């Protein structure tokens with residue numbers, strides 16, 4: 001398989017379509033984290049910004065609302081199709097389907113941004129070196145990525161509930177494999193970015209309570225589309241499918257109170273510069 005073929009298949013198949021289904025829910029839930037990342041960019045009308053792994057384009061349009069020129073790049077056709085359906089009256093936001101790791105860039109961008117879209121490269125050093133080639137000298141990299149699962153109960157609760165349903169020979173999580181937790185370990189992230197030629201690398205913890213929903217049904221809609229349950233369901237027969245779903249539902253129900261279901265999420269806000 002070519003470099004990012006496995007991820008391309010996933011985001012053009014089950015996961016990309018599911019993400020489009022629950023896009024509004026995800027954007028609402030992620031808002032407290034997005035605000036911090038967008039403030040860190042502090043975009044100006046003179047900026048030329050690339051939004052890597054832009055998905056359905058929500059953060060691209062938030063950045064574009066400042067007057068900056070924004071280009072969203074994503075490997076998923078379904079998600080870029082959704083982004084292209086959105087109102088772009090000002091005409092300063094553009095999207096294309098592409099692999100950010102091998103995309104050809106011109107070195108005239110002031111900022112490369114991403115909300116959880118840079119953790120899926122087969123070769124992260126090579127991908128970030130290519131991404132750096134898009135930046136003017138001194139141009140900035142600003143991205144959000146997840147801290148390890150133990151710091152993210154909003155995700156790990158489902159993972160723990162599903163443990164009994166995992167195949168006995170399931171390999172342990174490899175922190176260096178492409179996936180949501182690829183940049184959870186700061187030492188490794190710094191090593192990757194400095195090997196890719198970035199300077200002034202900083203990682204600031206951003207920890208927020210996420211509102212997962214007012215009801216368990218809302219939570220389960222996310223879980224069965226893109227949460228840890230969604231991938232596993234494909235591998236289970238009907239009765240195990242029902243048992244796994246019930247296990248996740250019970251785990252979240254135990255966390256519900258009069259304010260709904262709210263759980264902690266821990267991320268890194270990573271910043272760096274091109275020289």
Ligand SMILES: C[S@@+](CC[C@H](N)C(=O)[O-])C[C@H]1O[C@@H](n2cnc3c(N)ncnc32)[C@H](O)[C@@H]1O
Nearest residue numbers: 011053054055074075076099100115116117120
């Ligand atoms: C966790 S989603 C985040 C989407 C979006 N940034 C958001 O916050 O809603 C990860 C995104 O990265 C994209 N992606 C994965 N590998 C990619 C690659 N090599 N090049 C471009 N996009 C990629 C996926 O298609 C997906 O849209």
